[in-house]
Amino acid sequence: MKTLTEISPASAVRSAGRSLCAAVVCLASLSVGLNAQTPSATVDSLSVRSGVAFTRTSYDYVPAIMKQGDYKMWWCGGVAGDYILYAESNSVAGPWHSRGGTTPNTKDTALQPTNNHQSFDSAHTCDPSVILWKGKYYLYYGGLPQADDTAYTSLTRFGVAQSDDGATGFTRQNGGAPIVSPIGTPASAAWVSGSTYVRGDQVLYLGKTYVCTVLNTSSTIDPAANTTEWRKQYGAGQPAVVSPGDGWIYMFFTDSTGSGSGVITGAGIYVIRSSDPTFQTNTEELQSTGWVSIGDAGSRSGSYVIRSAFSVDVVYSDVLQNFIIASNQTAGQTNLYFFSDDLLSYEGMLTLSSVSWTEGPGIVRGPEGRALPGDANNLDRIPIDLIFSYQVSGTSGTSGWDLYHVGYDLVATITQTDLNARVGDLFRGWKVQASGLPLTYVTSESTRLQCQSSGAPDLLTNNLYSISSTYFYTIPFGAVLPTGATVWGATARPAAFIMNYDTRLWPVNDGALITANGSSITTVSQATYDAEVIGPALYLTDW
Numbered sequence: 001m002k003t004l005t006e007i008s009p010a011s012a013v014r015s016a017g018r019s020l021c022a023a024v025v026c027l028a029s030l031s032v033g034l035n036a037q038t039p040s041a042t043v044d045s046l047s048v049r050s051g052v053a054f055t056r057t058s059y060d061y062v063p064a065i066m067k068q069g070d071y072k073m074w075w076c077g078g079v080a081g082d083y084i085l086y087a088e089s090n091s092v093a094g095p096w097h098s099r100g101g102t103t104p105n106t107k108d109t110a111l112q113p114t115n116n117h118q119s120f121d122s123a124h125t126c127d128p129s130v131i132l133w134k135g136k137y138y139l140y141y142g143g144l145p146q147a148d149d150t151a152y153t154s155l156t157r158f159g160v161a162q163s164d165d166g167a168t169g170f171t172r173q174n175g176g177a178p179i180v181s182p183i184g185t186p187a188s189a190a191w192v193s194g195s196t197y198v199r200g201d202q203v204l205y206l207g208k209t210y211v212c213t214v215l216n217t218s219s220t221i222d223p224a225a226n227t228t229e230w231r232k233q234y235g236a237g238q239p240a241v242v243s244p245g246d247g248w249i250y251m252f253f254t255d256s257t258g259s260g261s262g263v264i265t266g267a268g269i270y271v272i273r274s275s276d277p278t279f280q281t282n283t284e285e286l287q288s289t290g291w292v293s294i295g296d297a298g299s300r301s302g303s304y305v306i307r308s309a310f311s312v313d314v315v316y317s318d319v320l321q322n323f324i325i326a327s328n329q330t331a332g333q334t335n336l337y338f339f340s341d342d343l344l345s346y347e348g349m350l351t352l353s354s355v356s357w358t359e360g361p362g363i364v365r366g367p368e369g370r371a372l373p374g375d376a377n378n379l380d381r382i383p384i385d386l387i388f389s390y391q392v393s394g395t396s397g398t399s400g401w402d403l404y405h406v407g408y409d410l411v412a413t414i415t416q417t418d419l420n421a422r423v424g425d426l427f428r429g430w431k432v433q434a435s436g437l438p439l440t441y442v443t444s445e446s447t448r449l450q451c452q453s454s455g456a457p458d459l460l461t462n463n464l465y466s467i468s469s470t471y472f473y474t475i476p477f478g479a480v481l482p483t484g485a486t487v488w489g490a491t492a493r494p495a496a497f498i499m500n501y502d503t504r505l506w507p508v509n510d511g512a513l514i515t516a517n518g519s520s521i522t523t524v525s526q527a528t529y530d531a532e533v534i535g536p537a538l539y540l541t542d543w
Contacts, residue, residue, distance in 0.1 A: 039338035039348035040320055040413045041382065047409035050355070052402060053387050054087065054096045056105055059398040061389035062238075062311065063362035064128045065092070067372055068541070069462025071364065072166060073387070074110055074128040074139065075403065082124035084111040084141055086167050092364050092385050093405055099167045111141060111161055111170045118151040119143075120178045121159060129241045129313075130166065132367035133249065135509050135539030137166035138277045140251070142237030143178065147207045154207050155235030157181045158253065160278055174278045182235040183302035184257025193220050200263050202233065209233035213264045233257065234266055238360070242323070242369030244316040244341065245428055245444070248273040248284075251297075252314050252325070258302030268305035269312055269325070271343060272297055286343055307337060311360025317371040317382055318425040319412050322347060324371070326386060328357045334386055334406075354386070354406045358398075361388040364407075366429070366463070367541075373426055374409060376467055380419055382410040420474040424448075427475065431457050431464040434472035438480075443536045447478030449499070455516030456481060459540045478502065479535075487514050489521040490529035497538070504535030513540050 054060060054073075063075035070090050077085040085107040087096040095104035114122050121143025129140045139161045145152040157178035161170035173179075187202035187209045197203070197212040197219060204210075210223035210230040223230035236255040243249045250273045256266030271286040272279065272294075279297040287304045294300050309327045316323050325337040334354050338347040364385040366372055374381030385407035392400040412419070424446030432440050438450040441457040451457045479502035486498040488505060495514060496505035508514060514521065 037346065037348035039322070039336075039350060041338075041350065041410040042413070043350055043352065044381070044409045044411050047407075048353075049093065049385075049405070049407040051093055051405055053092075053094050053405040054105055054107075054403040055392070056107075056402070057399065059389070059401040060085070060403050061359040061401055062127050063387045063403060064130045064313075065362050065364045065385075065387055066130055066132070066166075066367055067092075067364060067463060068132065068166070068367050072130075073362075074130055075362070076126035076128065077107070078398070079109070079112070081113055082126040082144075083109055083113070084125050084128045084139070086110040088167075092387075092407070108167055110163075110168060111139060113143070114176075115146075117146050117149050119149075119176060120145055120152045120157045120181075122146045122149060127158070127238045127311075129239045129369075131241050131243055131249070131369050132166070132541065133243060133277055134537070135541055136277075137163045137170075138173075138241070139163065139170055140179075140239040140241050142239070153186045153209065155182050155186065155209060155233060155257075156237035157235060158237045158239050162277075174280060179279045180236050180239075180251070180253060180255075180272075180297045182233075182257040183255055183300060184259075187233070191219070191223055193222070194218060197229075211263070211266070231264070231266060238311050240312055240314040242314050242316050242365070244318075244323075244370060245368065245425065245446075246341075247275055249275070249277060249279075250314070250323075250343075251279065252306070252312060254310055255302055258305070260303050260305040262308060265308075267308045267310055269307040269309055270300070270302060270304070271306055272300060290344060291342075306339070306343065313361055313363045314369065315363045315365050315371050315384075316341075316369060317412075318422055318428075319371070319374075319380060319382055319414065319419065321422070324363075324384075326361045326363050326384075328360050328388065332356050334361050334388075336384065336410075350410070352384070352386070352406065352408050354388075355390050355404055357388045357404075358391055358401055359389045361386040367461070368429065370428075373430075373465055376465070376471075379423060379426060379471065380412040380414055382412060384408055384410055420471075423471050424475040427465060427467075429461055429463070431461055432467050432472065432475070433464060434467050434469045437469060437472055440472070440475075441481075442475060443478055445478060445536050447476045448472075449478050449481055451481045452483045453517065455483075455518065456513050456538070459510075459513055459516055460538060461541060479506075481517065484518045487519045487521045488524050488529055488532075490524050490526045493526065493529050494537075495521050496529075496534075499535075502535060504533045505529070506535045507537045508540070509537065510540035513538060 058078035098106040124144040127142040163170040191203035191205040201212040234256040238254040240252040261268030274283040323339045389401040390404045427442040479499035489495045494507040496507045
């Protein structure tokens with residue numbers, strides 16, 4: 001939604017997204033407790049790479065980008081309102097094209113508004129963030145209802161949709177209901193000309209909620225036109241989701257109605273985590289005292305913000321063991337904020353020079369939202385490639401918003417011993433290949449599963465990385481998957497491989513993995529199956 005204040009008349013057609021950002025480019029204050037510090041990395045300014053990534057006649061902004069073999073990108077684009085669009089490329093620099101196509105600057109529709117006046121996303125779907133979790137693609141997105149919707153007030157909420165292939169066929173989860181809604185009490189009274197209001201008062205005007213931003217006022221100008229005294233209430237949205245490998249999915253998001261958000265701007269980034277991709281069970285909230293169990297996302301307090309900002313993206317670096325928050329706050333640059341792996345300690349900021357952006361950045365990430373590996377012989381390098389919207393020269397308004405790519409390498413300040421200890425985590429969920437050594441899949445335990453054939457590992461991930469034998473052996477050995485390995489099956493239990501050099505059962509989610517390995521299922525009793533220890537699960541990735 002392009003409002004904390006209305007930025008331009010053209011923004012009226014776009015109401016669901018991260019477009020709060022451009023209204024507050026002067027906002028650069030850190031959240032409570034963040035002091036100036038230096039992170040354990042530097043920027044290699046000579047590594048810069050940049051160029052136009054995607055262009056068309058309508059507006060495009062706030063992308064989510066994943067490397068899964070090729071590069072995959074989802075973003076908010078103007079169609080009939082805000083749609084979530086999809087394109088792919090063999091290079092982050094492009095050209096980007098529709099799935100399976102070759103024509104540059106073509107796209108598919110990944111998710112669109114329902115046009116159902118009883119749904120939270122009937123008018124707009126925007127702000128995608130995508131991860132691959134247990135073999136399924138989960139797309140988190142903001143939605144806005146129609147102005148005359150009777151089931152939901154006109155505030156942004158966000159939901160999640162699931163797909164096997166990540167490009168199309170996304171199915172809304174949680175019964176199509178939002179998984180996170182604004183925590184603040186919605187306005188119930190209509191604005192009255194000449195009435196006195198104080199800072200924080202909310203009113204309804206033309207179906208929208210507005211918040212008073214001055215100490216007191218006797219307002220005679222309607223809120224939609226009086227941006228010095230009122231801001232349009234945004235709601236909860238702009239999700240950025242990452243799973244660093246600890247069993248949790250972390251959700252960073254905006255909620256302009258939370259008590260930790262700025263009254264004048266509505267700025268504030270909140271964090272929750274869950275082992276449930278719908279965030280309806282086993283959910284915890286980051287509060288000032290640490291992580292607190294809240295059961296489900298609807299039970300959060302909304303009192304603690306990790307940053308005073310909008311429209312951020314997040315990546316987890318296994319090399320640094322840091323969450324990195326990317327935020328566009330100052331024209332012509334992107335700030336990177338570094339936090340410890342428990343998010344309880346702020347560890348500093350770096351600034352990347354860029355072009356003049358119009359919205360928040362998207363970081364090129366791995367399937368779980370983790371940073372990509374750097375140079376094969378210099379794994380202390382962390383590529384940070386950003387794609388964001390910018391104003392095409394000679395244009396005005398959102399119709400001139402195309403997508404632009406800027407990338408830099410960070411160089412970690414780390415000992416070789418510590419780096420070697422983190423290589424397994426860095427390649428978790430990837431295939432690695434070293435000259436003269438077996439094709440290897442790096443498991444969820446950050447260990448080597450050495451494979452005698454490529455059939456099964458090729459179905460586990462499309463990401464293959466060539467590394468030196470030195471780095472290969474820094475990844476702890478786990479097991480060997482022999483061609484034709486024994487597979488056990490039992491009633492109400494997943495089929496599971498029996499590996500060489502590991503006595504556990506390794507469950508699989510799809511029989512195609514068994515077939516690809518030249519194996520077949522041997523049926524055993526439940527008692528026999530349950531007597532064994534369960535090892536890491538192996539998830540087929542459809543595409």
